[in-house]
Amino acid sequence: MGDPRKLRKKWEGPGHPWDKTRLENELRLLGKFGLRNKKELWIAQTMARKIRHRARELLALPEDVRKKEEENLLKRLYSQGIVQSNAVLDDLLSINAEHILNRRLQTIVYQKGLAKTIYQARQMIVHGHIGINGRRVTSPGYLVKRSEEDLIDIISSSPFKRELEASQ
Incomplete structure (x- = not known):
């Protein structure tokens, strides 16, 4: 279980902290979803990034191995409300932070x-x-x-x- 005082970070900050378009987009999302700070936004972005990464990993697997894992991932994301019931693996590649923030x-x-x-x-x-x-x-x-x-x-x-x- 581990020491409760040494939790892992749930987010990754931006790679380029002073990119103007990213800052404007972040500010727009902060206002639209009523977030307290950018850390809440970065948590959502990290979750979306991990979902996209998992989808890319599954696309690289052979068809027979991929089918069951793909079904489990889609079922889990549907129950969380992130994707629709008729979603396919390619739809996961377009998930962004707004999809996660809509479920808060x-x-x-x-x-x-x-x-x-x-x-x-x-x-x-x-x-x-x-x-x-x-x-x-x-x-x-x-x-x-x-x-x-x-x-x-x-x-x-x-x-x-x-x-x-x-x-x-």
Whole structure:
């Protein structure tokens, strides 16, 4: 299991830190998804890079070996909500950070209309007003699985829930 104080980094920073187009793109994504800092974006970029890398590895394997592993990878990514059900291995090569960021709890709370802005969605999650299947989740970066998407709601003890019920 290892020492909890010596965790591995989950992200890799950019190779060229002062590239103007990359900086502009990062700033646009930070605002669109309401991220706290660029580290959250770099985590998503690293996850997408690893998926693309795994897809390239599978494409290099012989057909008989590749089939089962390809099916497992596609099934896992479908359950995470990153790809559609009819996706093929070539579709994985076009995955980018936005696909990962769309699966964050913060983004889904905003898209479901539980919060008025993406920043309010983050605050509601961090303050413990949002839960999945009645279980409180306080991490805005939690990657929501496809099966959990419909179970996201405001916690019953939250004042937001009482306001919502009073307005109806």
